[in-house]
Each structure stands twice: as C-alpha cells, then as structure tokens.
Amino acid sequence: MDINTAIARLDWTKEPQGLYEPIAYTLASGGKRLRPTLALLAAELFGGKEEDVLPAALALEVFHNFTLLHDDVMDRADVRRGRPTVHVKWNDNTAILSGDQMMIEAYKLLSQVKEDKLPQVLRWFNLMATEICEGQQYDVDYESREDVSMAEYIEMIRLKTSVLLGNALQTGAYIAGADPQSTQHLYNYGIHLGLAFQIQDDLLDVYGDEKTFGKAIGGDILCGKKSFMLLTALHKADAATLQELKTQLARQDTEPKEKIRAVTAIYDRLNVCKDAEDAIREHTQTAIRELATLPDNTVREQLRNLAEQMANRTK
Amino acid sequence: MDINTAIARLDWTKEPQGLYEPIAYTLASGGKRLRPTLALLAAELFGGKEEDVLPAALALEVFHNFTLLHDDVMDRADVRRGRPTVHVKWNDNTAILSGDQMMIEAYKLLSQVKEDKLPQVLRWFNLMATEICEGQQYDVDYESREDVSMAEYIEMIRLKTSVLLGNALQTGAYIAGADPQSTQHLYNYGIHLGLAFQIQDDLLDVYGDEKTFGKAIGGDILCGKKSFMLLTALHKADAATLQELKTQLARQDTEPKEKIRAVTAIYDRLNVCKDAEDAIREHTQTAIRELATLPDNTVREQLRNLAEQMANRTK
Numbered sequence: 001m002d003i004n005t006a007i008a009r010l011d012w013t014k015e016p017q018g019l020y021e022p023i024a025y026t027l028a029s030g031g032k033r034l035r036p037t038l039a040l041l042a043a044e045l046f047g048g049k050e051e052d053v054l055p056a057a058l059a060l061e062v063f064h065n066f067t068l069l070h071d072d073v074m075d076r077a078d079v080r081r082g083r084p085t086v087h088v089k090w091n092d093n094t095a096i097l098s099g100d101q102m103m104i105e106a107y108k109l110l111s112q113v114k115e116d117k118l119p120q121v122l123r124w125f126n127l128m129a130t131e132i133c134e135g136q137q138y139d140v141d142y143e144s145r146e147d148v149s150m151a152e153y154i155e156m157i158r159l160k161t162s163v164l165l166g167n168a169l170q171t172g173a174y175i176a177g178a179d180p181q182s183t184q185h186l187y188n189y190g191i192h193l194g195l196a197f198q199i200q201d202d203l204l205d206v207y208g209d210e211k212t213f214g215k216a217i218g219g220d221i222l223c224g225k226k227s228f229m230l231l232t233a234l235h236k237a238d239a240a241t242l243q244e245l246k247t248q249l250a251r252q253d254t255e256p257k258e259k260i261r262a263v264t265a266i267y268d269r270l271n272v273c274k275d276a277e278d279a280i281r282e283h284t285q286t287a288i289r290e291l292a293t294l295p296d297n298t299v300r301e302q303l304r305n306l307a308e309q310m311a312n313r314t315k
Numbered sequence: 316m317d318i319n320t321a322i323a324r325l326d327w328t329k330e331p332q333g334l335y336e337p338i339a340y341t342l343a344s345g346g347k348r349l350r351p352t353l354a355l356l357a358a359e360l361f362g363g364k365e366e367d368v369l370p371a372a373l374a375l376e377v378f379h380n381f382t383l384l385h386d387d388v389m390d391r392a393d394v395r396r397g398r399p400t401v402h403v404k405w406n407d408n409t410a411i412l413s414g415d416q417m418m419i420e421a422y423k424l425l426s427q428v429k430e431d432k433l434p435q436v437l438r439w440f441n442l443m444a445t446e447i448c449e450g451q452q453y454d455v456d457y458e459s460r461e462d463v464s465m466a467e468y469i470e471m472i473r474l475k476t477s478v479l480l481g482n483a484l485q486t487g488a489y490i491a492g493a494d495p496q497s498t499q500h501l502y503n504y505g506i507h508l509g510l511a512f513q514i515q516d517d518l519l520d521v522y523g524d525e526k527t528f529g530k531a532i533g534g535d536i537l538c539g540k541k542s543f544m545l546l547t548a549l550h551k552a553d554a555a556t557l558q559e560l561k562t563q564l565a566r567q568d569t570e571p572k573e574k575i576r577a578v579t580a581i582y583d584r585l586n587v588c589k590d591a592e593d594a595i596r597e598h599t600q601t602a603i604r605e606l607a608t609l610p611d612n613t614v615r616e617q618l619r620n621l622a623e624q625m626a627n628r629t630k
Contacts, residue, residue: 019452070415074408093389093455096411100385101448103418108441111434119430122437126423133416137334140408 003036006054007061022086022098023105026065029081035060038165039172041306042186045299048176055112056121056171062109063125064164066102067132069095074140075223082214103129117175124174128167135159142226153231154195161201162194185290192287193307196280200313202227203276206264212315218260224249232275233267241266284311318351321369322376337401337413338420341380344396350375353480354487356621357501360614363491370427371436371490375483377424378440381417382447384410389455390538397529418444432490439489443482450474457541465546469510476516477509500605507602508622511595515628517542518591521579527630533575539564547590548582556581599626 012024036057043053071077072085073095079085087095113121138156142148169186178186204213205220206229220227230249237245248254248262267273287307294300327339351372358368386392387400388410394400402410428436453471457463484501493501519528520535521544535542545564552560563569563577582588602622609615 016449016452016456018456019449070411074411092407096385096389097448097451097455100415100418101445103415104441104444104448107422107437108445111437111441115434118437119426119433122422122426122433126419126426129419130416130423133412133419134331134334136412137331140412141331141333 001050001054003033003040003057003061006036006058007033010058010062018094019098019101022069022090022094023102025089026069026086026098026102027062029083031065031081033061035064035164035168037306038168038190041299041303042169042172042178043176045186045295045297045303046173046176046178046182048172052114053172053175055109056175057168059106059109059125060164060168060171062102063106063129066099066106067136069099069102071136073099074136075219077215077219079215082211113175120174121171124167124171128163131159131163135161135163139225143224145226148226148231150231150235153226153228157195157198158191161198162191165194165197166190182294185294189287189290189303189307192283192290193310196283196287196307196311199228199276199279199283200311202229203273203280204314205229206267207273208314214315218256218264221249221260221263222256228276228279229267229272232272233270236270236272236275237266241270280311284308316365316369318348318355318372318376321351321373322348325373325377333409334413334416337384337405337409338417340404341384341401341413341417342377344398346380346396348376350379350479350483352621353483353505356614356618357484357487357493358491360501360610360612360618361488361491361493361497363487367429368487368490370424371486372483374421374424374440375479375486377417378421378444379479381414381421382451384414384417386451388414389451390534392530392534394530397526428490435489436486439482439486443478446474446478450476450478454540458539460541463541463546465550468541468543468546472510472513473506476513477506480509480512481505497609500609504602504605504618504622507598507605508625511598511602511622511626514543514591514594514598515626517544518588518595519629520544521582522588523629529630533571533579536564536575536578537571543591543594544582544587547587548585551585551587551590552581556585595626599623 007027010027012020012027014020039053039057039060040050043050068080069086072080073087073092077085078088083089085095086098090098107125110122110125111118135156135158138152139160142152142156166187167190169190170183173183173186202220205217205227208217210217219225220229233245234242245263245266248259248266251259254262284307288304291300291303322342325342327335327342329335354368354372354375355365358365383395384401387395388402388407392400393403398404400410401413405413422440425437425440426433450471450473453467454475457467457471481502482505484505485498488498488501517535520532520542523532525532534540535544548560549557560578560581563574563581566574569577599622603619606615606618
C-alpha cells in the first residue's frame, strides 16, 4: 500500500473534535513521508512483509509530525508546508494538547508491532524520541551561545534530525529479520542521510524558493539560529567581515527583509554555499558507502537514489 | 522500597540540563504519589513482587506529572504544590519540551515491564493516556459552553482524573497475575475513587486553605471552569440567583478576589458544599463496594482506608 494511502486511512473523525481535527490537519498537509518510506524500504530490502512494518512506519510519521507541531509553537513558526501552523490556525493550547495526543497515537501505532519484536522496537523508539528532545534543547541553548562549534552543531542535528531516519531504517530492517550488522549499516546510512538533509535545509533557508520550500526564507537568520551557514560564515570571515556579520545579526532596528538581505550578502561574499554543498555531498557519499555490504537488489538501488535526490532537493 | 525513595533514585543529572532540570524539579515537588501507591497496593493485594510492578508504578507517576506540567501551561497556573510552576520558573517552551520528554520517560519506564506483560500494559497505558487528553479537551471545550450537563461533567472528570487511577490499579493487579474479574473490580474502584477525588478538588478550590491545598483558591471561578460547584449552583439557583451568578461570572471589571468572594457567597447561600460532600460520599462508598469480592487481607483494608481518607482530605 502507498504510504499516503495508509496515512489517509487513519481515522480522526472522533470526539472531541477539538483534539483530533488538528491531528488530521497536520497529517493531511503532506510532506515527503521520508521516515515511513525508509522503514518500508528497509524491510523490503530484507524481504519483510509490508503489513508487519506498516504500524511502525506510521508511528514514525505521526511522531515526526508531533515534533513539528510542538517545534512550531516553540519557534513561533507561522507557516509549514505552505499552510498556517496549528498554533496559528487554532491556538497554542490546541497545538500543545493535540501534539501530546499525536505522540500517544504514535505509541498506539507502535504497540501494534508483533509481540516478539515489540520490546526492542519500543526501546529503540524511546531512545530516538529522547534524542530528538535533547537535540531540540541543544538547538534552543545554542541560540543564546556565541561559541558553538561545528562539532556541536553536527551532534545537535544528528540528534534532532538523523536519529529519526536511522531509527526508521533500523526498525524496518529488524522487523524484517535482518542481521544486526546490516541493521547497523542501515542505521548509519540514515544518520548521514539526515546530516546531509539538515545541512540542505539550512542552505534552503537562505537560498531556497519560498513557494517551493513551503516555508518562509530567512527564518534562521532572523532568530539567530546557529545554522551550518552561520557557523561556517563565522569561521571563514576575516576580522572586518566578522564585525559586520555580528553587527547585522544584533541589529534590532532593521526590517526583517533587510536583515535577511544583509546577512545573505555576507554569505554570498564568503561563498558559504560552496561549503554547505561540499558537506552535503560528503555525507551523501558516506551514507551510500554504508550500503555496500547490504543485499544487492533494486531496493538498495532505491536507497542510493534517494540519498542522491535528497542532496539535490529544493523543498 | 518506599515510592518516594524510588522516585528520588531516578537520575536526572544528564545533559542537556535545560531539558532534565525541570523534570527533576517537578518530580521533587512531592504530591501524594497516589498513582504509584495504587499500582503497588494492587500488586501486593495479589501477592505480586514489588520489583515487577515498580517500573509501571513509576511510569504512572512520571506521566501524571507530565500532564500537570502541560496543563499548567494551558491553564496559566502559576503555583503547584506551593511552588512556582515550570513555565513560570523557566518559560513556556521549557515546559512544553521538558513535558514532552517526561512523557517519553514514562514510556521508557513502562518498557521495563516484563516482556510477557508488556503488550497489554502498553495498550492499556495508551488508552488511558488518550482518555486523559480527551478529558482535558472536553474541559477546555466546556469553558466556553453554557449548557454543560452534570453527566457531561462526570464523564469529563472520569477521563481527566479517574482513568489514571483505574489504570494504576488494573496494571498493578495484572502484573501480579490477578484474574480479569478482580482486575476489573479494582479498575472500577479507581474510577469512583477518582470521581470522589475530583469533586473534592472542586470543593477545595472554593473552600480549601490556600497554604494546605498548595495552590491558589478560586482559580476555577476566575477561569469560568464548569466545576461540580458551578454546575450544581446553576442547577439549584432560582431565576434571580441564576441571574446574579451569571452577572458575577461575566464581570470583567472586578478584582479577582472580589469575584471569588461574590461567587462563593452565592455557593454558600445555595449550600453547594452539601451537594459536593454528598457526591463525594456516594462515590467513595461505591468505590469501597467494588472491593467486596477481592482477597480479604490487610491490603484491601488499606485500599478501603485510602478511599475514606481521600474523601476527607484538605490538600
């Protein structure tokens, strides 16, 4: 079954509507469905049955959307996938409570995993969920810190983005009965795929097309996020440019658009785009190398292609 | 092991501190530890081993505290157990994210339940967690509705409060190997205990002592909560008193203290206190009757005493 069909079959026409409508709205807003796709591909790679992995695949998509819902409240993000976010369309309390319920719904779906696989799948899921919250906290912490290193940034995005992709692959493979070594290789593939994905996200936040990308451009610049772009610029800049960059970031008197324009001009001058593209290519290649010892079939080819497409995405 | 000792042994000295400190703060603030106590007593009633039920008991306490953390953000409650709430001591985002992590921590503890019991325990837990969110949503919905019936109110507090007590007892008994019928009786005991507990809470919100109760008095009146007190007053009032009550509740120009005083005076006049006390007594007796067919030992006596103490609590 197509993953979008499976998601559309989840029934949210339940009472109280105020709790479930925002969940339906969030899940109907599309997105790449990357996480359940990875779980299904990982299972298929090892000849697993789709029906066995589908509950976990759906759990991951619902959990991912829960994190977006709460992140958007915390980041005051107004637009997601081209539509108003839940806290804008409804209010903060709705976003909090329906988000909580989405996390519970993820666990409900997960609990449908076959009993002999459930304990391990649940433990991995809990670990992944914890790491995502830790990553989000580091992200918040770093906004008010001036000395964030690139290593800290990479660890933060590993937690915030990569572990969910890694978990999807690991869980899909495990349910399909893959050996531990292959499962670990797939997990590692997911980690590097995630790193490439997030650096691409940082790049698109500066150089993306608003309509294609589905969210406002320059958000990271405005909230002072220690993105790959900013950290690279801080590292590459000479004394004068560094001063200029810090002044622009600290300015409270400029229009948002003007601030984004000024900081982007500095990124242009430092050719930060090139560093991001290099890093994306490197992580994509590392991800693909992790596939080397896995079963040589068309699914492995799909995973390779997916990594390459991700590195070239515009949304 | 004493439940407070077990809670104190949970280690929150982890990085990032910004995520875990609010969890430590919340769990260290005391409270009645009613839910884990019920789980442990239910297990003991059937000769279960404490170590087998402790993970689930702790999961329930952590989950309960998670709900308080998010509820306090949504209700803008500043004080809980005599201390500033997390969103006041830190901020809203911290309360959201650390709350999310607390829910995950609850699932982590739950996943330590023995593998043969885990699937059922997890399914019940997910159902209970869903019902709590539904109850909270009804509570929110009812604030802006004028025609809430007493039956709707009772169903709302069953979801918001009772099912967690019922689940604690059910889970403790199940892990200890109790038969399904006894498990159901204990669940029912928990439901009525919870109803008595919540009506007592509504009573204390009006007539409690602020210091003993640990939170501000009159909060329900100020936010227009459809409490047992208000619904009873609306039901009992004659036309003139009804008009007076609605006027007082709708007033925006009064000081909070004055509004609380005026509404309380109407409750006094209507003797709403008596109705609340009757309802508490009734649910307490129903709860105790559910114990009739359970093993006749000192633990059953403790459960009976606990129901009676709850009905007479001042905090």
